[in-house]
Amino acid sequence: MRVVVERTNKRLVQIKVQKDCVVVFAPWYMHIEKVRQTVSENLAWIKQKQQEFVAQRDAKIDSESEDKSQNVLSISKVFQGMQVLVGGEIFDVKPTLENKTFCKDNVVFVNKDAFDSKDGRLKALKSYLKRIGANYLSTEISAFGSKYSLCPKKIEIKQLVTWLRCCEPNNRFVCLDFRVVQLPMDLQQYVIAHAFSHFFRLGHGADFASVMENFIPHNKDIQQRLADYDFLLSV
Ligand SMILES: [Zn+2]
Secondary structure, eight states, rough: OOOOEEESSSSSOEEEOOSSOEEEEEETSSSSHHHHHHHHHHHHHHHHHHHHHHHHHHHHHHHHHHHHGGGOOHHHHHHHTEEEEEEEEEOOOOOOOSSSSEEEEEEEEEEEEHHTTTHHOOOOOOOOHHHHHHHHHHHHHHHHHHEEEEEEEEEEEEOOOOEEHHHHHGEEEEEEEEEGGGGGGGHHHHHHHHHHHTTTOSSHHHHHHHHHHSSSOOOOOHHHHHTGGGGGGGO
């Protein structure tokens, strides 16, 4: 059994059993012998947790081979903070002892204290989406601009009530809602193209549609599919 000791500023000892090792979070001042003793006192529990991992893995292999359609989007689960969309993919939300929200193997992990309540989960997921949205969307906007030799004067990723703010041509301003990062990639590109189209046209008339068409040809169905995701803006 591989044991990793992580020193913390907390006064409590925490043992986290992972698939291939055991991580012990121990106060920085605790003697290593005392840490060892704590591990051996909890050995039965650790062994049990490790067996659970093996059982879970076997169950997962069984269910994957039986049921491929297991991960189906449930809007009520999204509103409960038990599922989250990222890049159009469905992720289950599960608790972790780590403080930071992170994503691994199609699961978004939220700190267990936050995970215990619906509000806690939604709040943690929101700040996670804000964080990844700010990074990822800024990069995508810059890449789109480079592709068409268009340089925005300003990029802003924030919380809006719509997917984007439609700006005036001379502002050359791209302002998106952070939740655009949750959309499938082609819809993200569509929203970005919409923002860039306003560099040339104000409003949404026929001339605007033809600018959009230059960026993304035959975009009618994309436009309709985007409406299916509008619920994400009210989570
Ligand atoms: Zn617009």
